[in-house]
Structures are given as C-alpha cells and as structure tokens.
Amino acid sequence: xxxxxxxxxxxxxxxxxxxxxxxxxxxxxxxxxxxxxxxxxxxxxxxxxxxxxxxxxxxxxxxxxxxxxxxxxxxxxxxxxxxxxxxxxxxxxxxxxxxxxxxxxxxxxxxxxxxxxxxxxxxxxxxxxxxxxxxxxxxxxxxxxxxxxxxxxxxxxxxxxxxxxxxxxxxxxxxxxxxxxxxxxxxxxxxxxxxxxxxxxxxxxxxxxxxxxxxxxxxxxxxxxxxxxxxxxxxxxxxxxxxxxxxxxxxxxxxxxxxxxxxx
Amino acid sequence: xxxxxxxxxxxxxxxxxxxxxxxxxxxxxxxxxxxxxxxxxxxxxxxxxxxxxxxxxxxxxxxxxxxxxxxxxxxxxxxxxxxxxxxxxxxxxxxxxxxxxxxxxxxxxxxxxxxxxxxxxxxxxxxxxxxxxxxxxxxxxxxxxxxxxxxxxxxxxxxxxxxxxxxxxxxxxxxxxxxxxxxxxxxxxxxxxxxxxxxxxxxxxxxxxxxxxxxxxxxxxxxxxxxxxxxxxxxxxxxxxxxxxxxxxxxxxxxxxxxxxxxxxxxxxxxxxxxxxxxxxxxxxxxxxxxxxxxxxxxxxxxxxxxxxxxxxxxxxxxxxxxxxxxxxxxxxxxxxxxxxxxxxxxxxxxxxxxxxxxxxxxxxxxxxxxxxxxxxxxxxxxxxxxxxxxxxxxxxxxxxxxxxxxxxxxxxxxxxxxxxxxxxxxxxxxxxxxxxxxxxxxxxxxxxxxxxxxxxx
Numbered sequence: 084x085x086x087x088x089x090x091x092x093x094x095x096x097x098x099x100x101x102x103x104x105x106x107x108x109x110x111x112x113x114x115x116x117x118x119x120x121x122x123x124x125x126x127x128x129x130x131x132x133x134x135x136x137x138x139x140x141x142x143x144x145x146x147x148x149x150x151x152x153x154x155x156x157x158x159x160x161x162x163x164x165x166x167x168x169x170x171x172x173x174x175x176x177x178x179x180x181x182x183x184x185x186x187x188x189x190x191x192x193x194x195x196x197x198x199x200x201x202x203x204x205x206x207x208x209x210x211x212x213x214x215x216x217x218x219x220x221x222x223x224x225x226x227x228x229x230x231x232x233x234x235x236x237x238x239x240x241x242x243x244x245x246x247x248x249x250x251x252x253x254x255x256x257x258x259x260x261x262x263x264x265x266x267x268x269x270x271x272x273x274x275x276x277x278x279x280x281x282x283x284x285x286x287x288x289x290x291x292x293x294x295x296x297x298x299x300x301x302x303x304x305x306x307x308x309x310x311x312x313x314x315x316x317x318x319x320x321x322x323x324x325x326x327x328x329x330x331x332x333x334x335x336x337x338x339x340x341x342x343x344x345x346x347x
Numbered sequence: 348x349x350x351x352x353x354x355x356x357x358x359x360x361x362x363x364x365x366x367x368x369x370x371x372x373x374x375x376x377x378x379x380x381x382x383x384x385x386x387x388x389x390x391x392x393x394x395x396x397x398x399x400x401x402x403x404x405x406x407x408x409x410x411x412x413x414x415x416x417x418x419x420x421x422x423x424x425x426x427x428x429x430x431x432x433x434x435x436x437x438x439x440x441x442x443x444x445x446x447x448x449x450x451x452x453x454x455x456x457x458x459x460x461x462x463x464x465x466x467x468x469x470x471x472x473x474x475x476x477x478x479x480x481x482x483x484x485x486x487x488x489x490x491x492x493x494x495x496x497x498x499x500x501x502x503x504x505x506x507x508x509x510x511x512x513x514x515x516x517x518x519x520x521x522x523x524x525x526x527x528x529x530x531x532x533x534x535x536x537x538x539x540x541x542x543x544x545x546x547x548x549x550x551x552x553x554x555x556x557x558x559x560x561x562x563x564x565x566x567x568x569x570x571x572x573x574x575x576x577x578x579x580x581x582x583x584x585x586x587x588x589x590x591x592x593x594x595x596x597x598x599x600x601x602x603x604x605x606x607x608x609x610x611x612x613x614x615x616x617x618x619x620x621x622x623x624x625x626x627x628x629x630x631x632x633x634x635x636x637x638x639x640x641x642x643x644x645x646x647x648x649x650x651x652x653x654x655x656x657x658x659x660x661x662x663x664x665x666x667x668x669x670x671x672x673x674x675x676x677x678x679x680x681x682x683x684x685x686x687x688x689x690x691x692x693x694x695x696x697x698x699x700x701x702x703x704x705x706x707x708x709x710x711x712x713x714x715x716x717x718x719x720x721x722x723x724x725x726x727x728x729x730x731x732x733x734x735x736x737x738x739x740x741x742x743x744x745x746x747x748x749x750x751x752x753x754x755x756x757x758x759x760x761x762x763x764x765x766x767x768x769x770x771x772x773x774x775x776x777x778x779x780x781x782x783x784x785x786x787x788x789x790x791x792x793x794x795x796x797x798x799x800x801x802x803x804x805x
Contacts, residue, residue: 097663118662157662269616272658272665275571275646282639327363327371 084237086139086197088130091186091217092123092158094151098206103317110207119154122202124161124270125263130200131162132268133235139197140164144189146174146182152286160273160281167193173291176305179208183216184307188298189289190221198240199260203228211262218260225260226253230267348393348435352413356395356437359405364396364443375438378425379484383685383738386428386767391435398443400516400524400555407553407797408522410437416800417520419549421491422463424484426687427766429495429548433801441490444555449474453530455513456559460490467559476561479505479596479631482762483674490554496546498762500673501596501629503722505562507762508545514558515541519551520793530558543788548764549799551792565631567638568596569661570669573649574622578602580653581624582698585722587648588628589694593641598722599627599673600697605716609679610672617672618665621655626721627673629666676718677727685730685741686768690752691761694724703751704728707744715744725761749776765803774805 100115119127130141143158145151146169155166167189174185190196199221201214211227218225231243233252242261244251255261273281291300301307328336341347348367357365366372376388397403410417416436423430432438444459447466451474458467465485471478482497491497493515498507505511514528527541528534544552575581585598603623610617619625628645632638646657660666677687692700701717704726708715713733719726728748730741749759749772759772774782782805789796789804 100663116663118664121664272572272618272660275642275657275659278659278661279639279643327366327368330368 084137086133086137086235086237087195088133088139088141089190089193089196089199090123090127090130090141090143090158090163091199091201091213092127092143092145092154093120093205093207094118094145094147094154095120095205095207103315117150117153119157120202120205120207122204122206122263122265124202125265125267126200126202127158127161127163128268128270129232129263130198131271133198133232134162134164137235142167142193144169144186146170146177146185146189152288155286156281156284157273159284160278161271162273162277165287166284167287167289169289169291169294171289171291172304173300174304176308177303178308178310179210179212179216180309181302181304181307183213184220184298185291185294185303186213187217187220188294190217191297192289192294195258197237197257198235199223199258201260201262203262203264214260214262221258221260223258223260224255225262226251226255227262229261229263232261232267348391348415349413352409352415353393355409356393356406359409360395360397360402364398365393367391367393372438375420375423375440376432378423378428378430379681380426380428380431380766380768381681381684381686383732383741384428384768386431386433388431389433389435392432393437394440395437396440396443400444400518403439403518403553403555404522404524406437406439407518407520410797411520411522411795414795414797417553417797418799419490419494419553421460421488421494422484422486423491424487425491425495425766426689426763427760427768429764429766429799429802430491431767433767436797439553441488441553441555444490449476449561450530451476454561454563455530456561457530458489458557458559460488460553460555460557462489463487464489464492471561472564474561475564477564478511478559479562479565480507480511481597481670482508489557489559493545493554493557494547494549495764496762498720498723498725500599500670500720502720503598504594504596509542511560512541512545512557513560515544515554516556517541517544517552517554520795520798524555525552528558546764548766548803550789550803551798553798563633565596566633567635568629568631568663568666569638569642569659570666571626571628571630571642571645571649572619572658572660572669573626573628573646574619574655574658575624575626575653576622576655577653578624578701579698581626582701582721584626584649584652584654585697586695587652588645589722591644591648593630593645593648595628595630595645595722597627597629597720599719600721600726601625601627601673601676601718602716605676605680605718606672609676612679613672613675615668615672618660618669619658626654627669629670673718680716680729680731683729683731685732685738686745687763688728688730688745688748689725689760689763690728690748690757691723691725692752692755692757694722696755696757697721697724697726700726700752700755700757703755704748707747707751711744713744715748720761723761724757746772746775767802770803770805773803
C-alpha cells in the first residue's frame with residue numbers, strides 16, 4: 084500500500100530572531116538564519132511516518148529564491164525522498180493565491196499523488212491560506228487543523244481536526260490535502276549521516292517555464308497576485324516601570340496614574 | 348534598624364528605593380538552593396536598591412561604621428544560599444545598575460552588576476559578537492555571575508566566568524572603590540586582585556561593573572546528540588575528541604531515564620529513540636563548511652568508539668530545545684532533591700567518579716541521578732528524598748561522594764560555590780593553612796565582617 088505524498092514547505096526566517104526595519108516595515112533577512120517553517124516540519128514528519136508504516140514516496144516542494152534550497156536539503160535529511168525548488172523571478176512577489184497556484188501546478192506536473200500534507204500556516208505570513216487554496220486549485224477535498232491521522236487506506240483518510248471548540252472526525256477521499264497542527268507529532272532530528280547525504284543530494288530546480296504545459300504562467304508571482312501589502316506596522320517596544328509605593332499612598336498614586344493614561 | 352540610620356540610607360538612595368515591607372522583601376531573601384538544605388533568612392531585612400557605585404559606596408561606609416551586615420544580591424539564581432541574608436541587615440540589590448556597553452573594536456562588554464546574562468547575550472549578538480559561556484539561568488546578573496565564578500555548560504572551549512573577566516570595579520566594605528584591570532589582554536602589574544573577587548561570593552567586596560571579554564559571533568552552530576548503549580564508551584570518547592584537536596563549546600552527559608522524564612515534564616520530547624546514555628556536543632565555527640567538516644570528524648570519532656548513529660540539530664530552535672531539556676533537569680529534580688552536588692574531578696577521572704557514586708548508591712539501596720559537564724569533569728549528582736531518612740544520613744552520603752571526588756584529585760564544587768551550605772565540607776577538605784589564609788584575607792578586606800557574613804569561610 085504505497086503512498087505518494089507531497090509536502091509543500093516554506094523557507095522562512097527564524098521569526099524569533101529576525102529584525103524588522105521599523106521605517107519600511109520590511110524584514111531584514113540578513114538578521115536571522117532561515118529554516119523550514121516549523122509547522123511544515125510537522126507536515127513532513129506526518130508524511131514520513133505514513134511512508135515508514137505503509138511504504139511510499141515523499142516529495143517536498145518549495146517556492147523561493149535559491150537559498151530556499153537549504154530548507155529542501157533539511158527536508159531530505161528528515162526523510163523526504165525528492166525535493167523540488169520552484170525558483171524564478173516570475174514567481175517573485177506572489178501572494179497566497181499566486182503561491183498556491185504555482186505549487187498546485189508543480190503538483191500537477193508531478194503526475195499522480197495520494198495525499199498533500201501542509202503545515203497549518205507559516206510563521207512569517209501567518210495566513211494559513213495556502214494549503215486550502217492548493218486543494219481548491221487541484222480540485223481535491225481538504226481538512227484543516229489536523230491533530231491526528233486515525234486511519235489511511237488507498238481510498239480514503241480519516242483525520243481528527245481540532246477546531247478549538249470541538250474535534251471533528253473527518254473522512255476524506257484520496258487524493259486529498261490535509262493541513263496539520265503542531266500537536267500531530269514531534270518532528271524527529273535527522274541523523275548526522277542523513278544530513279551529510281542530504282547536503283550532497285541533488286535538488287531539482289524548476290523555472291516557471293517548466294510548468295507552462297500544465298498552467299498559465301502569467302498567473303505566477305506579482306502578476307497573479309490580487310492582494311498586496313500596503314503597510315506594515317511594527318508594534319512599538321514599551322518600557323515597563325516599577326516603583327515602590329507606600330501602602331497609605333498606594334490608592335492615590337494608582338488613581339493618579341490611571342488618570343494620566345486616560346483610563347479614568 | 349535605628350530610625351536615624353534608616354533615614355540616612357533613604358537620603359543616599361532615595362526613599363522609594365528602600366523598603367522593609369515584608370511582601371516586597373520576601374522576593375529578595377532566598378535563592379535557588381534546594382529547600383531541605385536552604386538556610387533560613389533573617390526576619391529584619393532592609394531592602395536597598397542603589398542606582399550607582401557612589402550610592403553603594405555611601406551605603407557601605409555607613410554600614411561599616413554602624414557594623415550592619417550587607418548582603419549583595421543579583422538575580423538570586425545561586426544554588427548554595429550565598430545570597431540569603433542569614434542575619435538581620437541590608438539586602439543590597441544591584442538590579443538598578445543595568446547599563447551595558449559593547450566595545451566592538453576591543454571585543455569587550457562593559458556591564459554593570461545588574462545586567463542580566465540574557466541582556467549580555469543579546470547585546471553582544473546585536474554587535475555581531477558572542478559571549479560563549481552559558482552559566483545557567485539567563486536571569487542571573489553579571490555581579491552575581493562574577494562573584495560566584497559561574498560555569499555552566501559552554502565552558503569547554505573558552506572557560507568559566509573567571510576566564511572572561513578583564514577588569515572589575517569593586518566597592519570595598521569601607522566604601523573605597525577599586526578599579527581593577529581594564530580592557531587588557533595582558534596585565535602583569537602586581538598581584539591580580541580582580542581574581543580574588545571572582546568567586547568570592549560577595550564576601551570581599553561588591554562588584555559593580557565588569558569588563559568582559561567577548562568573542563566573534565559563531566555564525567554556524569550545531570548540536571550533536573550522540574546515543575550510546577554503553578556508558579563507558581560514552582566517557583571514553585570524550586578525551587579522544589579533545590585529543591583530536593576539536594574543542595567544542597560544550598560536551599554534556601545525560602542518561603535516558605532522567606532526560607526523558609525532564610522532557611516530558613516540559614511537554615517536550617527527547618529527540619533520540621535509541622541509546623541509554625548520551626553525549627550532547629555543541630560546536631561552533633565561522634563557516635558552514637568548516638562546521639560540517641568538524642562535525643564529520645566528531646561523528647567519526649564517536650561511531651568508531653561505540654556510539655549509535657549521532658543525531659544533529661542545526662536550527663536554532665532545535666538546538667535551543669535540546670539545551671532547554673538539559674538545563675531543566677535541575678528544576679525537574681529539585682522538588683525531590685535534598686541537595687544538588689557539584690563535584691568536579693580531572694576530566695579523565697569522570698567515569699571513575701560516576702562508578703564510585705553508583706557504588707555508594709547501591710550501598711544505601713538508593714538512586715543517585717547524575718548528569719553534568721563531562722569534558723569539564725563536573726558532575727551534578729542529586730541526593731533525592733527518601734521517606735524516613737534523617738539529614739544525618741544524607742550528609743553521610745554527601746560526605747562519601749565528596750571523599751571520592753577528593754581521592755580522584757577533585758573538588759567538592761566546580762561551579763556552584765560554597766555559600767552557606769558547603770562551609771563544613773570546605774573545612775574538611777581544605778588544609779588548615781588554606782582556611783587560615785582565607786580568614787586572614789577576609790579580615791584584611793572586611794575587618795568588621797559586614798559583607799555577606801556567615802558565608803564561604805568556615
């Protein structure tokens with residue numbers, strides 16, 4: 084019962100370390116290392132576990148500039164069998180729609196598949212839209228916030244979706260797309276041996292033209308993006324102050340401060 | 348405290364920075380020492396938060412004149428009760444001295460005593476530099492870290508606090524201010540007094556500022572988790588690594604049972620599914636290629652010395668979570684612990700020490716969990732609570748472990764210090780002459796015994 088699984092991954096900056104240019108609102112990418120979007124690691128782990136249990140093949144796809152290759156190599160070290168990088172200036176400036184279109188085209192180009200597994204969102208964009216949009220472009224059913232895969236056969240997959248206020252047991256016909264939460268598993272660390280193998284592995288790079296026979300390449304990148312980011316506002320850092328107030332003065336002082344900041 | 352003295356102190360530091368309100372004071376009188384051995388803090392404590400060296404000097408002049416004990420306090424992360432005010436007096440919190448400046452050209456940080464380790468790490472990083480040591484809790488403050496000569500896990504390559512300190516500003520109990528050393532790599536002018544204050548645990552003077560050597564930021568860092576089925580093979584690998592010319596930032600030793608329980612308690616998962624004993628090795632290099640070259644050699648040494656397949660964490664996130672699990676072992680065991688030891692032996696004798704500790708554990712039919720900084724020869728055996736046991740019985744075991752460490756050419760504490768709880772053992776394991784010299788030194792610096800009295804000196 085072999086499964087052909089596809090895992091779209093994104094190369095993102097380490098969001099806890101990255102600095103923003105407060106003037107332009109842009110990310111200073113040189114300020115932090117890049118990595119696989121942490122949610123995508125859960126998606127990859129879920130795929131590799133299915134492969135290990137039932138047999139199969141895991142392909143990771145990423146769209147991004149050449150440094151995104153690093154994320155794909157990391158995915159290979161963690162159990163993916165093949166890595167494809169969509170890298171072309173024509174893909175640049177893509178919003179979630181153009182991104183999911185390009186990735187869905189790459190999936191079509193690959194031919195048949197059983198399951199696409201995404202992370203629930205990326206830590207830099209935080210929209211959580213790309214997975215669902217890929218499923219719509221591919222015309223396959225999808226389920227979001229999957230925290231458990233109950234069962235899988237060549238015909239269908241049963242998953243538990245965590246919608247916060249309730250868990251849904253969902254059965255989807257394959258091929259399908261699921262997006263998984265962090266609760267689904269703990270991603271493994273790669274062995275050093277696999278890491279070294281992945282460092283030497285070949286990464287397939289597809290330019291936009293490669294996909295011309297399966298889609299409209301004018302829908303890629305900025306051209307295919309109906310949304311744009313008009314402004315980014317960086318929250319200001321606040322310095323908290325602490326001081327000792329004598330018991331008898333406390334109420335008056337608190338009222339005074341509350342008045343000062345316009346609360347009362 | 349005498350009203351007149353109280354108002355003089357308020358005059359010096361400002362009224363809002365002086366309090367004896369028990370609700371506030373209670374947050375300043377204990378540290379992280381295990382509860383069963385933790386000394387009781389005195390009841391009449393005045394908390395004083397000076398803003399600068401001048402105010403500290405003035406407070407000390409007054410305290411010295413009036414013979415009021417003064418207990419300097421940093422982040423309160425110590426493990427031997429060194430910061431606990433055991434008699435009535437002043438707790439002098441250095442938290443307001445929190446300025447830091449990075450001298451990029453000299454690769455040094457000039458940090459006031461109240462700067463936290465976290466802030467030092469962040470500021471160094473912002474300047475493209477690196478403070479390689481990681482002496483535990485990041486809320487620890489520079490003054491305390493220096494006064495306690497803190498160690499931690501990343502000491503293999505560039506050492507413990509002592510190795511980083513190039514200069515100190517210290518206020519003596521008399522209020523006089525010393526400026527020792529400087530932004531110097533070499534300084535041979537007379538006795539190196541700064542070294543005396545490092546590790547003095549606040550008994551000789553109050554450290555107000557330190558000049559700390561920094562290193563270029565390691566752009567590429569990775570952590571190997573190396574599983575073994577055989578403990579001896581794990582320990583025997585360590586000297587082979589060091590002999591090969593590879594000096595990692597850290598080589599830690601942990602055992603599955605303990606590290607898994609700790610990870611679970613944090614809602615995390617220990618990454619290795621195979622092996623019972625683990626080396627955790629942190630390596631940093633300036634280029635990705637040289638990092639992997641070193642890692643490849645390391646992995647070869649480990650596998651040819653009996654390890655199972657090494658695992659690698661090369662993202663910051665994954666490295667942080669492994670280090671987090673390792674760092675939290677102490678916190679996980681603390682509620683069950685009577686005492687946390689800090690024995691250190693010559694690195695090649697660590698295996699012997701661990702075997703002897705195991706023998707003692709078997710003799711008493713108990714379990715003594717052990718982990719530590721294996722390349723530094725520094726182990727942390729935890730003495731766990733056993734129902735119905737008296738403190739005397741625990742002390743008997745502690746004494747035996749100390750004796751074994753000494754027999755192997757070691758010491759009773761590698762990084763935690765003596766504080767309030769190890770004085771009796773210091774007396775037992777140091778020569779009478781050494782103790783006498785320590786007492787003389789204390790008298791010389793602090794003739795009225797006002798600074799952190801009752802600590803370090805037996």
